[in-house]
Amino acid sequence: MSEHMNGVRRAITGVLSADSSPDSRVGSITDREQPADGSTQHSAGRTSVETTVKPVIDIDDVTFAYGEKTAVENISMSVEQGDFLGLIGPNGSGKTTLLHLMLGLQRPDSGSIELFGEPAEAFEDGERIGYVAQRSTDRGGTMPITVREAVTMGRFAHVGHSRLSENDYEIVDEAIETVDIADLADRQINQLSGGQRQRAFIARALASEADLLALDEPTVGVDAESRDQFYGLLDDLNTQGISIILIEHDIDILTKHVNKIACINKELYHHGDTVSFLESEALAEAYGAAHGVVEHDHS
Numbered sequence: 183m184s185e186h187m188n189g190v191r192r193a194i195t196g197v198l199s200a201d202s203s204p205d206s207r208v209g210s211i212t213d214r215e216q217p218a219d220g221s222t223q224h225s226a227g228r229t230s231v232e233t234t235v236k237p238v239i240d241i242d243d244v245t246f247a248y249g250e251k252t253a254v255e256n257i258s259m260s261v262e263q264g265d266f267l268g269l270i271g272p273n274g275s276g277k278t279t280l281l282h283l284m285l286g287l288q289r290p291d292s293g294s295i296e297l298f299g300e301p302a303e304a305f306e307d308g309e310r311i312g313y314v315a316q317r318s319t320d321r322g323g324t325m326p327i328t329v330r331e332a333v334t335m336g337r338f339a340h341v342g343h344s345r346l347s348e349n350d351y352e353i354v355d356e357a358i359e360t361v362d363i364a365d366l367a368d369r370q371i372n373q374l375s376g377g378q379r380q381r382a383f384i385a386r387a388l389a390s391e392a393d394l395l396a397l398d399e400p401t402v403g404v405d406a407e408s409r410d411q412f413y414g415l416l417d418d419l420n421t422q423g424i425s426i427i428l429i430e431h432d433i434d435i436l437t438k439h440v441n442k443i444a445c446i447n448k449e450l451y452h453h454g455d456t457v458s459f460l461e462s463e464a465l466a467e468a469y470g471a472a473h474g475v476v477e478h479d480h481s
């Protein structure tokens with residue numbers, strides 16, 4: 183294994199072991215029947231231990247409107263640990279709004295959302311989430327900081343007011359190596375291309391030991407080669423266990439990389455694996471509804 187991939191593995195191991203307290207771990211194994219002495223109960227020769235893996239995000243009948251304009255309506259779905267979920271739908275169909283609701287950045291008018299098993303709007307463990315907002319390729323244009331400083335900010339989010347240790351700086355370096363921008367570490371963020379800047383944002387999320395990445399059209403304005411490399415990086419991160427939610431308009435890119443797709447147009451038209459999505463009529467229905475062509479069957 184190359185030194186680079188070793189770096190990936192070390193960085194990701196750090197991500198997955200970021201918080202070992204059982205209650206706050208995503209996908210922690212819950213031993214419901216374990217007695218106080220820590221022994222395991224058995225019945226009829228079989229273990230009675232149940233395992234429960236909590237969804238990363240659990241959305242229950244959520245509706246949200248901007249004033250009179252309903253943006254998201256009666257959506258229920260969950261994002262499981264290890265999912266690489268693509269969120270697709272026509273322009274203005276509520277994708278960004280749904281993502282904001284999922285991350286607790288907006289509060290639903292009705293229904294509920296749990297993020298890592300806690301109410302999303304009250305979720306405070308922000309370093310577990312790396313969010314690359316829409317058009318963030320345009321952002322940072324005037325930020326007078328280097329790539330390394332930007333990535334180090336992710337680490338500060340993790341350690342709070344404590345001083346950074348040698349281990350923290352190693353994690354920063356590994357995050358930079360993981361996204362393959364070590365040669366750019368001392369460059370100003372505002373001197374990077376859109377694709378390089380997106381990698382820097384991902385490195386910052388890795389440094390903060392996020393185990394959920396949410397990306398809203400991250401490669402708008404990025405050339406095709408850099409875009410393919412970027413999605414290859416996301417594949418690697420997902421393979422190592424990081425859950426990813428990606429808003430992306432290009433259906434070919436989406437189906438090549440993600441393993442689940444949620445198709446929305448205000449309402450949820452389909453949520454399932456890529457094959458079931460491609461076999462469904464969801465895309466035509468959702469986009470048809472956008473143009474008033476197809477009536478969605480609510481049954």
Ligand SMILES: Nc1ncnc2c1ncn2[C@@H]1O[C@H](COP(=O)(O)OP(=O)(O)OP(=O)(O)O)[C@@H](O)[C@H]1O
Nearest residue numbers: 248251252253271272273274275276277278279280
């Ligand atoms: N702050 C806001 N105030 C009022 N209406 C808004 C606001 N933000 C979004 N909307 C409206 O809510 C609807 C959903 O918007 P949203 O940005 O979630 O859609 P989207 O699917 O992400 O769009 P796009 O693909 O164009 O980025 C749209 O009709 C939009 O005009």
